[in-house]
Amino acid sequence: MDKKKALLIILDGLGDRAIRELGFKTPLQFAETPHLDKIARMSMVGLMDPIAPGIRAGSDTSHLNLLGYDPYKVYTGRGPFEAAGLDMDIAPGDVAFRCNFATVDENLVVLDRRAGRIKEGTHELVSAINGIKIEDVEIFVKEGVEHRAALVLRGSGLSPYVSDVDPHDTVLKIHEAKPLKPEAEKTARILNEFVKRAYEILKEHPVNKEREKKGLKPANILLPRGAGMAPHLENFVKKYNMKAACVVGTPLIRGICKLAGIHPIDFPGATGSYDTDMKGKIREAIKALARQDYDFVLVNIKATDIAGHDMLPRKKVEVIERIDEAMGYLLEILPEDIVVVITADHSTPCSVGDHSGDAVPIMIYAEDSRAEGSEFNEVACAKGSLRIRGSDLMQMILNATNRADKFGA
Amino acid sequence: MDKKKALLIILDGLGDRAIRELGFKTPLQFAETPHLDKIARMSMVGLMDPIAPGIRAGSDTSHLNLLGYDPYKVYTGRGPFEAAGLDMDIAPGDVAFRCNFATVDENLVVLDRRAGRIKEGTHELVSAINGIKIEDVEIFVKEGVEHRAALVLRGSGLSPYVSDVDPHDTVLKIHEAKPLKPEAEKTARILNEFVKRAYEILKEHPVNKEREKKGLKPANILLPRGAGMAPHLENFVKKYNMKAACVVGTPLIRGICKLAGIHPIDFPGATGSYDTDMKGKIREAIKALARQDYDFVLVNIKATDIAGHDMLPRKKVEVIERIDEAMGYLLEILPEDIVVVITADHSTPCSVGDHSGDAVPIMIYAEDSRAEGSEFNEVACAKGSLRIRGSDLMQMILNATNRADKFGA
Incomplete structure (x- = not known):
């Protein structure tokens, strides 16, 4: 045979x-x-x-x-597969998200969900926010093609049952991630804190200052969505x-x-x-x-x-x-x-x-x-x-x- | 209707x-x-x-x-169905095997897996080894067509998870039955002991002495394979x-x-x-x-x-x-x-x-x-x-x- x-x-x-x-x-x-x-x-x-x-x-x-x-x-969601597809290191138990680099105003209202379909500079932007630790959770980010990126949370007590930060439309304020099950409270808290901290870093980043000078939309926020737990x-x-x-x-x-x-x-x-x-x-x-x-x-x-x-x-x-x-x-x-x-x-x-x-x-x-x-x-x-x-x-x-x-x- | x-x-x-x-x-x-x-x-x-x-x-x-x-x-394996097919009495919990009468040399190396496709005398050979008891296990053998036979073990604590004694090729020594799960240790021990005892009886059996005289291969060993528990x-x-x-x-x-x-x-x-x-x-x-x-x-x-x-x-x-x-x-x-x-x-x-x-x-x-x-x-x-x-x-x-x-x- x-x-x-x-x-x-x-x-x-x-x-x-x-x-x-x-x-x-x-x-x-x-x-x-x-x-x-x-x-x-x-x-x-x-x-x-x-x-x-x-x-x-x-x-x-x-x-x-x-x-x-x-x-x-x-x-549980596409996040971990997107992250692995970008060659991020993923371990069972990690909670991961797809993200968009987007443009928001000072009130966190989304002006462009794709930051003008940014083509260059996302690697530098990502480097500035990669490896942040909040509580016991390590946070990793990697850029994909154009405005796309992925986000990985690694730590104890994480849950994929959190709502999207991405409001999926413009002229809306970014959403607070909400726990969809009680055990996701920590994950939502850390995610929201990360989005805020990343915004503070990104809005001041030279890549974005340069973009603004050129009349391009700054990629000043990362909008996570599609939470999933790595199986x-x-x-x-x-x-x-x-x-x-x-x-x-x-x-x-x-x-x-x-x-x-x-x-x-x-x-x-x-x-x-x-x-x-x-x-x-x-x-x-x-x-x-x-x-x-x-x-x-x-x-x-x-x-x-x-x-x-x-x-x-x-x-x-x-x-x-x-x-x-x-x-x-x-x-x-x-x-x-x-x-x-x-x-x-x-x-x-x-x-x-x-x-x-x-x-x-x-x-x-x-x-x-x-x-x-x-x-x-x-x-x-x-x-x-x-x-x-x-x-x-x-x-x-x-x-x-x-x-x-x-x-x- | x-x-x-x-x-x-x-x-x-x-x-x-x-x-x-x-x-x-x-x-x-x-x-x-x-x-x-x-x-x-x-x-x-x-x-x-x-x-x-x-x-x-x-x-x-x-x-x-x-x-x-x-x-x-x-x-769990074909043994009990083969045995039942030869009209052996089978009860749930019995562990049964298909067997070949085969020819081995004094070192238990297989010379012919089918004992020259022996046609006559297997009923007498089987009678000499049927009904042996080892520990609390009764052992029954019945002949099939030509070199084929079946073997039934009946007793406490038996398991079908034992490897074949039949090496499935010539010029190889017969295998020791090995327990494939811990609970099969007793079954392997009894099966190996039976194969040895049967060999001692079969090699001296008049049917085999007669075959040797005629230049035919003696059916001096029984090689079990295909263990299964009767359901x-x-x-x-x-x-x-x-x-x-x-x-x-x-x-x-x-x-x-x-x-x-x-x-x-x-x-x-x-x-x-x-x-x-x-x-x-x-x-x-x-x-x-x-x-x-x-x-x-x-x-x-x-x-x-x-x-x-x-x-x-x-x-x-x-x-x-x-x-x-x-x-x-x-x-x-x-x-x-x-x-x-x-x-x-x-x-x-x-x-x-x-x-x-x-x-x-x-x-x-x-x-x-x-x-x-x-x-x-x-x-x-x-x-x-x-x-x-x-x-x-x-x-x-x-x-x-x-x-x-x-x-x-």
Whole structure:
């Protein structure tokens, strides 16, 4: 029984609903996808509920579930995954937040939630507020792309059940973090104190003085949101006995992979945006599998999700057709011993502009896959054999790669 | 509401994957099966995960699950089912093993794991070592076909968590049974002592002296493996209120049936091998249902599984076509009040040479079944209505035979 390797391609938010201007087809039905359809004809196909029927999954909760980590047990908020995605050191029990650098006036009213989409200087700003200790809690900050940052609290008695400081709109005063459960009182207190102290430091920082001189909005406050407690995730490599890597552009998914012990392969073209280098991602993934001895590689392509959020069906069709080209490239370079799974983490219907709980198409291709598909889309795949949940996926992959343990004789 | 009777035909290891030399069809897709297809057109069809998606089931764990006994609760190893299959008296709490008669040299190095596939004399050999008592543990041995035997330990404080004595290869010294959990220390000690004592008796036994004289390998040791604790299985007849029988050739499945209170119908043609008399099994099953007043009969045909393990797709096609002939015979003699379920206990793909976690096709035929199938194979059945797990099967049978209890008003 030859063990195979696995390439899991997650087309983020791919699933959609019927769209009037596409003749009541989904973008995936409407798009010209000769390569995806060719793979479907050689694959087991079907539908997957990322979590359970009708459940609207986030990208984080879905990726956790797909990788075999029950989000109902390990997920309290996206903060720790964002922080890990920025290569912050995260330990189980830490409480972490996403943050924006923002601009406030002297009354702490938000003038710009993104501080003029600040591009330079956040590293210096972060250095001035990183490592502050309040009571017994150490506080770490790291900058992300543009106005983005993450915040980690480490200490005793912390809780993820605190409300956001970010008021999520301008012309509003920043919010006080509130404890959402009694045990979060300390965390809220420390968070509020940190935001205040950071404001006092940031508003006087030379980077901001320089920005003001140039007529740019100062990044004079940090607005935390999305509190979550860092979970212990069983190491993926031990759990499945597969050396694992990922090629993903978005920090959130990168952070989930990092916390699971899945090695991120970074390359400049992976942007997590419309302009992402899709062929490049496929090339890096196959290189990792074929030459660098990885047994499992996760690729995430985010652009489909963005088009869904932007409610742009034609754009989603265009993104899907670019993905199809990359799949043509995959077919050219695919070694025989690799099982390819193509699916989505959730649906992001253009008619909704956000994630929905609709099932997503899935196909599992191996040389010996039952060849049962016709086309790769939400409707055609429903005629296939697979009707699984996200939590079944890893077991299906272990089976298709001939790595599953036998239960019984 | 007329109660019907049920014939459950398990085509062991029937499910498969696409095979290059069969034009990327499965053996079941490739084979000419006019009778199975005819039944499909009159049946509800679909796919079944014997345990759960991607889980690689053994024949034992799957049959337990199909019959309504949760293998995660009742299964610790195949030993007790093998022993029961040889008609040994088994009680809950007994720890049992499969064994081989083997040939060892004076250093207990294995020269032949099957003692030259000994055919005669094992009954005499077994008689010399049956009924030994070590500490408070009674030890029973019974011979099977050729070199096969089973061993039962009965006493206090026994555990199934001991490693195999059988080294599973020649030129290796026999292994010491080791406790895999602390509570198995006594069981390992007694098992090792028994193997030693049995060796002392067997090597001097007249049957072996005679074999040596003839230049045959002596069956001078018994090599236990596959320890398991006999579970309490709720009596099938009480559980479902159906008088039940089985027509099976393999001791393992026969043993599961016996422990569940399903009466084995033995007839000489049921061999559990390629040469099994398939029409004979169908004839015996229908006889039991129509004339002997059984309400439920399980038929297992093992030959499909053997061809999968042997990695012989053409042979599997040939076996399937012979099964189809037997199904033609079934259609000729089938009384109207019998529901026929045809499925498999797991897939045994020829490309893998072992069980896989791929779903299996299933069809449920009754005179009043929703007629929805086209052909009976893994791909065509995926278009049908059934997408069930093995643990759902008995409830489906109770429903189709109009025997299910109503829940509510």
